[in-house]
Amino acid sequence: MTGTTHPPKDAPELRFERPLTTVDLVVFTLREDQLQVLLVQRPDRPKEPFPNDWALPGGFVDVHKDASLQACAQRKLKEKTGVDTPYLEQLGSWGGAARDPRGWSATHVYFTLLPITGVTLQEGGNSQDAQWFPVDSGVQHQTLAFDHAEILRVAVQRLRAKVEYTSLPAHLLPQPFTLPQLQKAYELVLGRAVDKSGFRTRMLAASFLEETGPIDVGAPRLAMGYRMNADQPLAYFPRTFSPRSDH
Amino acid sequence: MTGTTHPPKDAPELRFERPLTTVDLVVFTLREDQLQVLLVQRPDRPKEPFPNDWALPGGFVDVHKDASLQACAQRKLKEKTGVDTPYLEQLGSWGGAARDPRGWSATHVYFTLLPITGVTLQEGGNSQDAQWFPVDSGVQHQTLAFDHAEILRVAVQRLRAKVEYTSLPAHLLPQPFTLPQLQKAYELVLGRAVDKSGFRTRMLAASFLEETGPIDVGAPRLAMGYRMNADQPLAYFPRTFSPRSDH
DNA sequence: GAAATAGTGTCTGTAAGACATTATATT
DNA sequence: AATATAATGTCTTACAGACACTATTTC
Numbered sequence: 001m002t003g004t005t006h007p008p009k010d011a012p013e014l015r016f017e018r019p020l021t022t023v024d025l026v027v028f029t030l031r032e033d034q035l036q037v038l039l040v041q042r043p044d045r046p047k048e049p050f051p052n053d054w055a056l057p058g059g060f061v062d063v064h065k066d067a068s069l070q071a072c073a074q075r076k077l078k079e080k081t082g083v084d085t086p087y088l089e090q091l092g093s094w095g096g097a098a099r100d101p102r103g104w105s106a107t108h109v110y111f112t113l114l115p116i117t118g119v120t121l122q123e124g125g126n127s128q129d130a131q132w133f134p135v136d137s138g139v140q141h142q143t144l145a146f147d148h149a150e151i152l153r154v155a156v157q158r159l160r161a162k163v164e165y166t167s168l169p170a171h172l173l174p175q176p177f178t179l180p181q182l183q184k185a186y187e188l189v190l191g192r193a194v195d196k197s198g199f200r201t202r203m204l205a206a207s208f209l210e211e212t213g214p215i216d217v218g219a220p221r222l223a224m225g226y227r228m229n230a231d232q233p234l235a236y237f238p239r240t241f242s243p244r245s246d247h
Numbered sequence: 248m249t250g251t252t253h254p255p256k257d258a259p260e261l262r263f264e265r266p267l268t269t270v271d272l273v274v275f276t277l278r279e280d281q282l283q284v285l286l287v288q289r290p291d292r293p294k295e296p297f298p299n300d301w302a303l304p305g306g307f308v309d310v311h312k313d314a315s316l317q318a319c320a321q322r323k324l325k326e327k328t329g330v331d332t333p334y335l336e337q338l339g340s341w342g343g344a345a346r347d348p349r350g351w352s353a354t355h356v357y358f359t360l361l362p363i364t365g366v367t368l369q370e371g372g373n374s375q376d377a378q379w380f381p382v383d384s385g386v387q388h389q390t391l392a393f394d395h396a397e398i399l400r401v402a403v404q405r406l407r408a409k410v411e412y413t414s415l416p417a418h419l420l421p422q423p424f425t426l427p428q429l430q431k432a433y434e435l436v437l438g439r440a441v442d443k444s445g446f447r448t449r450m451l452a453a454s455f456l457e458e459t460g461p462i463d464v465g466a467p468r469l470a471m472g473y474r475m476n477a478d479q480p481l482a483y484f485p486r487t488f489s490p491r492s493d494h
Numbered sequence: 495g496a497a498a499t500a501g502t503g504t505c506t507g508t509a510a511g512a513c514a515t516t517a518t519a520t521t
Numbered sequence: 522a523a524t525a526t527a528a529t530g531t532c533t534t535a536c537a538g539a540c541a542c543t544a545t546t547t548c
Contacts, residue, residue, distance in 0.1 A: 013294060014349060017310045018265040021342070021353055047260060061342070063264045063351035068343035093340040093355045095268070095308070096315035102261060104310040106268055106355065108340045180527070198510050200528075205509085220525045221519040239486055239510065239536095427500070445537050447501075452536090467498045468546040486509095486537065 019095060020105035023072045024058030024148070026091060026155040027081065029116045030172045034134040035189050037152065038080065038121075041129040042145050049101045050145035056152065057130065058107065073110040080130055081119045085112045087171045087233055091155055099147045107146075111155050113171040136191070163189050164240040167208050167228075176212040176225035179203060186241075194241060208235035266342060267352035270319045271305030271395070273338060273402040274328065276363045276379065277419045282436050283379040284399065285327070285368075289392050296348045297392035303399065304377065305354065320357040327377055328366045332359045334418045334480055338402055346394045354393075358402050360418040383438070410436050411487040414455050414475075423459040423472035426450060433488075441488060455482035 027038035039054040057080045066072035073088060088110050095106025121130045133139040140153050162168050169185040170177070183199050203209060208229045215225035274285035291298040304327045313319035320335060335357050342353025368377045380386040387400050409415055416432040417424070430446050450456060455476045462472035 014267070016307065019268045019308055019310055020261070021266045021268060060263065061266055061351070061353070063266055063344065066343075067345070069340060069353060071343075090339050092337050093316060095355065096313075096318075097310065098314070104308070106308070106316060106353070108342065108353065178527085195511055195513085196527090197513085197529075202510080216519095219519080219527075220521085221517080221527050223527055238489070238508085242485070242510085425500085442538055442540085443500090444502075444540085449537080463546095466500075466546085467548085468500050468544080470500055485535080489537080 017104070020100060020103055021061045022058055022105060022107040023061055023069060023076060024056040024107045024109045024151065025073060025077055025080070026056060026109065026111035026152060027077065028111065028113045028135075028155075028159060028172070029119065029132065030185060030188060031116045031132055032134075033188060034136070036132040036134050037139065037155075039131060039133050039139070039144070040080070041131075047102075053143065053145040054131075054133075054139075055145035056109075056148045058109075069108045070110070073108075077112065080122055081114065082122060083114055083118050085114060085171075087168075088112045091151070091158060094147055094151060107151075109151055109155070111159070113159075113168060115172060115174040117174045160190060164242070165237045167203070167206060167235040167237075170208070170228050171233075175227040176215060177227075178215055178217055178223035178225060180219075180223060181217065182226075190241070202237055206235040206237055208232045264351070267347060267350055268308045269305055269352060269354040270308055270316060270323060271303040271354045271356045271398065272320060272324055272327070273303060273356065273358035273399060274324065275358065275360045275382075275402075275406060275419070276366065277432060277435060278363045278379055279381075280435060281381040281383070283381050284386065284402075286378060286380055286386070286391070287327070288376040288378075294349075300390065300392040301378075301380075301386075302392035303356075303395045305356075316355045317357070320355075324357075324359065327369055328361065329369060330361055330365050332361060332418075334415075335359045338398070338405060341394055341398060354398075356398055356402070358406070360406075360415060362419060362421040364421045407437060411489070412484045414450070414453060414482040414484075417455070417475050418480075422474040423462060424474075425462055425464055425470035425472060427466075427470060428464065429473075437488070449484055453482040453484055455479045 025038075029036050029038070038057055040057045042048060042050045042053045042055050044051040058076055061069070061072050066075060070088065074084070077083060077085060077088070089112070091109040091111045093106055093108045095104075097104045099105060135156055140149065140156060142149065144152065159168070163186060169189050170182060172185050172189075173181055179200055182203065183194060183196065186199070187194050209226040210229055212225040212227050214222040216222055272285075276283055276285070285304055286301040287304045289295060289297045289300045289302050305323055308316070308319050313322060317335065321331070324330060324332060324335070336359070338356040338358045340353055340355045342351075344351045346352060382403055387396065387403060389396065391399065406415070410433060416436050417429060419432050419436075420428055426447055429450065430441060430443065433441050433446070456473040457476055459472040459474050461469040463469055
């Protein structure tokens, strides 16, 4: 380990301009019967780009605090939401000369799904205002800071695609949950109804759920409660959901 | 555009240490009836990490040459292979304090599939020796430079997973190709046989192929030639390949 | 016509979609 | 008992897998 200084003194061949390196988060939750995403408002200070615009939470990698990109994402998530998420997936990276007026920059984007119940939005710090926005309220096409509108669009697309053949939406619910609740989560994310019978067969066949006993969720009848198998953060189904009408 | 200098003079709040930013490539091809991957040998020079070890082709982002990460990947691919690939997908990014002895670094990894016929390996430059290695010859578990063994493992996993439900292997063949050739490409990537009848139905149903007329590929009988639909770099199948025996 | 490969047809199995029906709780 | 929701059953359809069969070319 030679140790890197800024500017690097010990390695002449490394004396070239380095891009800025950031990590951004796309945090999804279910709130008010809608799929929502967490955004923060850019500060209104001199030299800060996109003042007052909404942006994905995130920021610069701190080479002294963060052992890795994933660790950096976890840290930022914890700072904003107080949550240690069990599911954090890399969405991809975006980098170029034009995306940040401060210079050539590359961001590593992670996305996560959280039950709203576990979240307590942290005020202050770099993110004056953190706020939830419904994904289908036009946020995707509003002018977010940087290229975050594009990133959010890709994130939503990836989420919806993946929900068609994985157990992802289970992470949106506090445990234990019932199958009707899980089905509703799927329907809210996909934006369409799903057949109950097929849904249940499919979920139970994937064996990523464990029974926890009947639950009263305010319905006339008790429903079986389930929690996710601890060792299986994500189950893959043999086919995608796809209504007949598509063909 | 404020313009970034090194060190930045105009933005006190940006005077922190920046990670190194690189782009690496996982280049797959079909060669000698095997799935192979392109590796380059690390130079044996003072201050260069992992001297003589094999590594994925790639290198530092050049903020003056490269408009974006994708452009950087295209440039490096062209430099090494002389190819302008029609298919370049981001695999993900790897970053951390420990992966490069020169300091905190993050690499953005792209992968591509090429017909071997179009490639002419470029000698000299930063990559003394570029060479093809069969994926299943233990390269995945050899000690590659940096964390490239891990990256390669993920790339192979992603490729094999995606081949189960997409038209990816078509990019491994020079056009036009025949369906038997395409099937062989699938079988080589997947490492198992695939049923002919189902395969053909599936490929033709996906309608990403255009007939180009019968071809003589040295077989006793002519076969229909196909090329990929120009506007469809990747077709998705409704289900994955999966032999009965799995269930 | 023998041989080898290209291409097609038939049967079966799996799992989803559609929708009807039964079960269980509350009022 | 009425009602609302939970859970199950039945029928159909799509499409892959297995495997047998036909077609076309060269020798």
